[in-house]
Amino acid sequence: MATTNSRTLARFMLLPSVILLLAWMIVPLCMTLYFSFIDYNLLVPGDKEFVGFLNYEFFLTDPAFFESFFNTLYLVTGVLLITICGGIGLAILLDQAIWGRNYVRIMVLAPFFVMPTVSALVWKNMLMNPVNGLFAHFAIWLGFEPIDFFAQMPLFSIIIIVSWQWLPFAALILLTAIQSLDREQLEAADLDGAGPFSKFFYIVLPHLSRAITAVILIETIFLLSIFAEILVTTSGGPGYSSTNITYLIYTQSLLQFDVGGGSAGGIVAVIIANIVAIFLMRLIGKNLEG
Amino acid sequence: MGSITLKQVTKNFDEVNVIKPLDLEIKDGEFIVFVGPSGCGKSTLLRMIAGLEDTTSGNIEIDGIDATKTPPAKRGLAMVFQSYALYPHMTVRNNIAFPLKRAKVSPAEIESKIANAAKILNLTDYLDRKPGQLSGGQRQRVAIGRAIVRQPSAFLFDEPLSNLDASLRVNMRLEISELHKSLATTMTYVTHDQVEAMTMADRIAVFNAGIIEQVGTPLELYKNPVNKFVAGFIGSPKMNFIDAPQNEDANVSCIGIRPEHITLSTEQGTWAGTVGVIEHLGSESFLHINIEGKGTVTVKADGDCPLKYGDSIYLSAPADKVLKFDNNGLTIR
Ligand SMILES: Nc1ncnc2c1ncn2[C@@H]1O[C@H](COP(=O)(O)OP(=O)(O)OP(=O)(O)O)[C@@H](O)[C@H]1O
Numbered sequence: 156m157a158t159t160n161s162r163t164l165a166r167f168m169l170l171p172s173v174i175l176l177l178a179w180m181i182v183p184l185c186m187t188l189y190f191s192f193i194d195y196n197l198l199v200p201g202d203k204e205f206v207g208f209l210n211y212e213f214f215l216t217d218p219a220f221f222e223s224f225f226n227t228l229y230l231v232t233g234v235l236l237i238t239i240c241g242g243i244g245l246a247i248l249l250d251q252a253i254w255g256r257n258y259v260r261i262m263v264l265a266p267f268f269v270m271p272t273v274s275a276l277v278w279k280n281m282l283m284n285p286v287n288g289l290f291a292h293f294a295i296w297l298g299f300e301p302i303d304f305f306a307q308m309p310l311f312s313i314i315i316i317v318s319w320q321w322l323p324f325a326a327l328i329l330l331t332a333i334q335s336l337d338r339e340q341l342e343a344a345d346l347d348g349a350g351p352f353s354k355f356f357y358i359v360l361p362h363l364s365r366a367i368t369a370v371i372l373i374e375t376i377f378l379l380s381i382f383a384e385i386l387v388t389t390s391g392g393p394g395y396s397s398t399n400i401t402y403l404i405y406t407q408s409l410l411q412f413d414v415g416g417g418s419a420g421g422i423v424a425v426i427i428a429n430i431v432a433i434f435l436m437r438l439i440g441k442n443l444e445g
Numbered sequence: 446m447g448s449i450t451l452k453q454v455t456k457n458f459d460e461v462n463v464i465k466p467l468d469l470e471i472k473d474g475e476f477i478v479f480v481g482p483s484g485c486g487k488s489t490l491l492r493m494i495a496g497l498e499d500t501t502s503g504n505i506e507i508d509g510i511d512a513t514k515t516p517p518a519k520r521g522l523a524m525v526f527q528s529y530a531l532y533p534h535m536t537v538r539n540n541i542a543f544p545l546k547r548a549k550v551s552p553a554e555i556e557s558k559i560a561n562a563a564k565i566l567n568l569t570d571y572l573d574r575k576p577g578q579l580s581g582g583q584r585q586r587v588a589i590g591r592a593i594v595r596q597p598s599a600f601l602f603d604e605p606l607s608n609l610d611a612s613l614r615v616n617m618r619l620e621i622s623e624l625h626k627s628l629a630t631t632m633t634y635v636t637h638d639q640v641e642a643m644t645m646a647d648r649i650a651v652f653n654a655g656i657i658e659q660v661g662t663p664l665e666l667y668k669n670p671v672n673k674f675v676a677g678f679i680g681s682p683k684m685n686f687i688d689a690p691q692n693e694d695a696n697v698s699c700i701g702i703r704p705e706h707i708t709l710s711t712e713q714g715t716w717a718g719t720v721g722v723i724e725h726l727g728s729e730s731f732l733h734i735n736i737e738g739k740g741t742v743t744v745k746a747d748g749d750c751p752l753k754y755g756d757s758i759y760l761s762a763p764a765d766k767v768l769k770f771d772n773n774g775l776t777i778r
Pocket residue numbers: 458463481482483484485486487488489490636637
């Protein structure tokens with residue numbers, strides 16, 4: 156692919172898919188942008204007049220916005236923290252020569268294949284339910300009052316559920332990274348007098364930095380738009396205590412039929428996602444180089 | 446202080462026996478080279494001495510104290526790996542400082558030791574680079590630097606030069622020999638290159654399939670190999686082995702002559718042959734001569750040897766330079 160000829164040809168061949176992708180992205184974005192500037196409520200038929208930034212003003216000054224904005228941040232950072240720390244631990248365990256290692260690896264990956272709604276429902280009805288749930292039985296057996304997870308700690312419960320889904324992903328990526336670590340480096344560290352902790356912090360962790368960065372970036376993209384788990388468990392409540400931006404937009408545009416307000420929220424979400432992306436790339440993007 | 450004694454040491458990987466019972470005494474301050482073909486267990490033995498591999502049976506003594514079960518860091522040995530095993534995300538300075546920091550040496554002392562090692566190894570200008578920004582030879586020097594700052598009682602090298610190109614290898618060979626002379630520390634050096642072994646070693650241990658065939662100074666091994674394997678392994682080009690002539694006594698199954706001990710003549714000699722390929726190296730030439738019914742032998746001749754491909758030639762060798770081997774491959778004296 157070096158000559159001018161072949162490069163020109165390559166561009167032409169790429170054109171259809173690029174145009175398709177662009178249209179796929181640009182058209183909805185433009186429509187959302189357009190809706191966000193008009194007064195458009197499905198319950199109030201009539202003329203859709205241009206209202207300027209009024210929709211944005213309503214969305215951004217709504218107290219629910221701030222609550223759900225911080226909920227989104229807590230959700231993303233909480234899940235990232237649990238999956239990265241847990242993932243590193245799991246990866247190190249799975250890297251040991253234990254009996255039946257291959258089966259254990261497949262089993263560890265299993266939660267990733269379960270649909271978000273299904274796993275959230277399993278957690279809601281079978282584990283965290285204050286009457287029938289496994290945790291409740293366990294608490295009673297220990298002589299404690301069972302916890303009503305979704306009423307007392309809704310956001311934390313959702314963080315746990317989502318972490319459970321994403322832990323295998325992080326563990327698997329980090330496991331492959333650990334396996335690519337040169338054993339002789341660890342042996343050299345052994346000879347240099349490094350204990351298990353020194354070896355972990357000075358050799359294993361720096362080696363994992365690139366994989367950790369990749370996990371953070373990929374997970375963040377998906378975690379910003381968590382929706383199904385909230386819908387089937389808490390429906391964003393009590394109050395707005397487990398509502399994130401995505402869910403807030405849903406309540407605005409679909410439950411209140413306010414297309415204009417929802418669109419403004421959508422645009423705000425896009426902007427937030429971009430800010431987070433730029434912030435992350437600045438912060439840890441250099442780990443991906445070289 | 447740095448004597449290492451191996452007593453009846455063996456090693457099994459699962460059921461496979463890799464090192465057969467083996468005794469070896471490495472004296473303090475000595476440069477000993479383990480040499481042998483690939484897969485004969487040299488690295489395994491070195492790693493056992495370092496403590497990276499368990500010893501199946503037998504004892505390893507360091508400075509007269511049993512160290513068979515001592516963890517690697519406590520043995521006071523330093524190892525230089527074939528892959529260098531530098532820590533890629535640390536600068537050269539931190540790589541060299543790593544063992545010192547683990548040993549809780551004071552920062553000022555660390556600084557002076559690094560400066561000293563960097564001076565010896567010509568690394569002063571590279572201290573703030575990462576290993577990825579260094580050439581192979583420089584990386585090798587960093588690995589050596591990391592080893593010497595610990596002031597170990599012995600150094601272990603596992604084929605440290607095999608990743609370098611030929612001319613750099615010659616330089617590093619000299620540098621390591623130089624280092625041995627100035628530090629006067631025990632060095633154990635693994636290689637499968639017999640030239641490295643001959644040029645660097647005080648003593649050479651020739652390995653074959655998990656046993657030591659012979660231990661001795663380079664010249665001892667060259668002049669008096671105990672068997673055919675050692676005779677063939679030491680010396681370059683290889684010794685020529687020829688089926689024993691009819692008039693020899695029945696014990697002798699084969700004789701060995703080094704290429705440099707064969708004389709050529711156009712008139713008379715013990716064997717008659719035709720000249721095959723000639724390799725001209727300038728200072729000398731290697732002739733591959735085909736002897737009817739005996740096979741091809743290599744002969745070392747002068748650089749300006751006038752012979753050509755296809756010439757007829759006679760070969761002979763002085764009787765005192767010819768080695769005789771019995772049916773078991775042992776040398777007959
Ligand atoms: N971890 C291991 N498990 C099983 N067998 C092993 C292991 N390490 C080495 N071996 C076997 O032990 C034998 C000796 O290996 P070793 O690495 O000591 O050879 P070597 O003499 O260093 O060879 P080379 O010159 O190629 O480095 C080989 O046959 C090898 O297959």
